[in-house]
Amino acid sequence: MRSLLGDYVLQHLQNEQTGTLHYRLFRCLRHAIVKGVVQPSTRLPASRDLAQAIHVSRNTVLSAYDQLQAEGYVEAKTGHGTWVSSRIPDDFLSSLPSHIDNKREKMDEEEKYEISKRGQCLIERASASPHQWGAFVPGVPDVMAFPHHIFQRIQTKQSKLPQIEQLIYSNTGGCFRLRTALAQYLKVSRSVSCDADQIIITEGIHQGIDLITRVLSDVGDLAWVEEPGYWGVKNNLSMNGLDVEPISIDSEGLYIPNSPQRLPSLIFVTPSHQYPLGPHLSIQRRKHLIKFARENKCWVVEDDYDSEFRFSGKPYPSLQGLERNSPVIYMGTFSKTIYPALRIGYVVAPKSLAPILRQASTELYRGGHTLLQNTLAEFIEEGHYEAHIRRMRLLYGKRRSYLIDLIFKYLGERFLHPYDNASGLHLVLKLPQSVDDTALSEYAIQRGVKVRPLSQYYLNRHSACEKGLLLGFACVDEKNMFDAFTLLIECLKKFNIPLK
Ligand SMILES: Cc1ncc(COP(=O)(O)O)c(C=O)c1O
Structure with missing residues (x-):
């Protein structure tokens, strides 16, 4: 980015309207440093390069660099060029054209953008999970086994x-x-x-x-x-x-x-x-x-x-x-x-x-x-693709069997959804109709068990929607699965779901 600082100066130098050219350049560079356009501890372009890029004499750049150094914004390292100081001087705020910058930041904070009706509808219905890995995220393969x-x-x-x-x-x-x-x-x-x-x-x-x-x-x-x-x-x-x-x-x-x-x-x-x-x-x-x-x-x-x-x-x-x-x-x-x-x-x-x-x-x-x-x-x-699929079929098959064993052992067969067809990367844990599966899933997620509520997969959400939890088994090994399942049982108990 160092070599692009010339582009920044060419775009912003005209905002500095008073004073000599080297003073205007100094203010422009100081603004870039204070606003974080140029990060602390980074090297500025060589004076000759910057002068060439912005079509001024090298002396103009040297004078601007000298003033930046005198005020503590940059440090000259002999033989290694000019570097932005690691700490900006404390009084930098008073030197900013604050009326412009503060106003702009405030506007950005307060602005409410109008979005289209369909945009609104999409955002309201957004369903992509923020949790994409671990027990029991559905639909995610074991990405590390590839x-x-x-x-x-x-x-x-x-x-x-x-x-x-x-x-x-x-x-x-x-x-x-x-x-x-x-x-x-x-x-x-x-x-x-x-x-x-x-x-x-x-x-x-x-x-x-x-x-x-x-x-x-x-x-x-x-x-x-x-x-x-x-x-x-x-x-x-x-x-x-x-x-x-x-x-x-x-x-x-x-x-x-x-x-x-x-x-x-x-x-x-x-x-x-x-x-x-x-x-x-x-x-x-x-x-x-x-x-x-x-x-x-x-x-x-x-x-x-x-x-x-x-x-x-x-x-x-x-x-x-x-x-x-x-x-x-x-x-x-x-x-x-x-x-x-x-x-x-x-x-x-x-x-x-x-x-x-x-x-x-x-x-x-x-x-x-x-x-x-x-x-x-x-x-x-x-x-390799075929071989990988074969290996993953075995791996996921084992993980799935392990999860089903846990369900049968600790919850009972009735908890496995009757439509299950022994495929894919998830299964559905069937829950009684009276359970609020959304509240249950939120509660479980807070405890680190990432489950998704079945009722949210319905377009028409009403009381007759089936209740359940989607449990992904592909991206979790048996040890983690056991720990997560134990926590899940606690969550089910908390919601007064009768277990085995
Ligand atoms: C039924 C179904 N179709 C499609 C996708 C997404 O596929 P892709 O990642 O290729 O967009 C998913 C992801 O979970 C899915 O469950």
């Missing part, structure tokens, strides 16, 4: 050979190598029918929802979401001006109403592991959903966020792969299989829709992170 060293080795190798395509804007919907590797992976592991051209790389499912919603619906259109369901979908849809209608789920997943009053443009589902309750969409319901969407010309959006983790029985194939040319758009993510901060997800669209989504994605978000995507592609090609 083979970071392998990923880094590949990334370092690739970054030594920078390609122009990796460094410019991308308009390809994500790097081809990653799309190719993903197409292969999705065909085999998720029975998704696709090739690389149908894939658009996103910065996670949230961005995929935004893209699909903006391109395939208009403000005022209707979207159906599962009730209870993922808050991220609902917030994104409302923010894009859609009406959102919650549709009930039961043990077979989403239940399409017999004669809906209004037809939706978009239907969002989590068919392999309904979020948050857990059932998978039965084959009859899958067929019915696709038939309904075909007949009514709406899109089904399949959110396949965590189906890599199924701990017993055979994996459920994707809805997208069930019928040829179905109106299903598939979305997936690396947030659960690798780590959320990677921010890489994907949308798989029917062949004729993919180029439109790709172009829209370029217009809305521009493309990027190409080096990261190429690294991920090689990581998948070399078999």
Whole structure:
């Protein structure tokens, strides 16, 4: 930043209107020091460099530096240049043009900004948890169990050979190598029918929802979401001006109403592991959903966020792969299989829709992170991704069994939600209807047990909403799980919940 001080001076010197040039420069630099633009104990540019940058003589800069030194704002270190003092002189306040700065700071404090209605709605409904790690944060994998060293080795190798395509804007919907590797992976592991051209790389499912919603619906259109369901979908849809209608789920997943009053443009589902309750969409319901969407010309959006983790029985194939040319758009993510901060997800669209989504994605978000995507592609090609998923399936399977044992032993079987289907990174602890699960979760969080209340996943919050707690088991080892569970039992007792 040292060399940029000239830019600051050029922008602010005209505010100092009285006195000689060197005195005005002194005041300008002093202001920069006092306001913290230039931090204590940092080096000022060499007088010759600053003089050149601001088009004044070197003597002018030297005189300004001398005065700063005389008043204690800087120190000259022989042979090492001029440094801002580590402590600013005590009387600096009296030297500030205080009427300007104090007024401005006060304004910043008091100003209430008006935000849009939809902005307000988003902030009121904001649901992202401030707690993203530890027992029992749902939906977070064990980010430290990832083979970071392998990923880094590949990334370092690739970054030594920078390609122009990796460094410019991308308009390809994500790097081809990653799309190719993903197409292969999705065909085999998720029975998704696709090739690389149908894939658009996103910065996670949230961005995929935004893209699909903006391109395939208009403000005022209707979207159906599962009730209870993922808050991220609902917030994104409302923010894009859609009406959102919650549709009930039961043990077979989403239940399409017999004669809906209004037809939706978009239907969002989590068919392999309904979020948050857990059932998978039965084959009859899958067929019915696709038939309904075909007949009514709406899109089904399949959110396949965590189906890599199924701990017993055979994996459920994707809805997208069930019928040829179905109106299903598939979305997936690396947030659960690798780590959320990677921010890489994907949308798989029917062949004729993919180029439109790709172009829209370029217009809305521009493309990027190409080096990261190429690294991920090689990581998948070399078999590391598959191996990591296999290892994590075992690890999370063990942690899940441990948690279920604790539930059965200390609480009783009735506390495991009946829709649980032995998948994913969380389970739902079912509570009696009379319990205020929001108050319980706040109480537990204060004691360090990070649980989320089930009732908050309902769009229509009323007394009939099921009560429970989401317990994530992936990012916590058995020892910590036991300690947290013991605390949780105390919390349940505090709320007079009858235990075993
Ligand atoms: C059902 C569901 N879909 C999507 C996401 C978010 O995915 P991403 O991190 O790719 O935006 C989550 C995160 O917890 C989720 O639970």
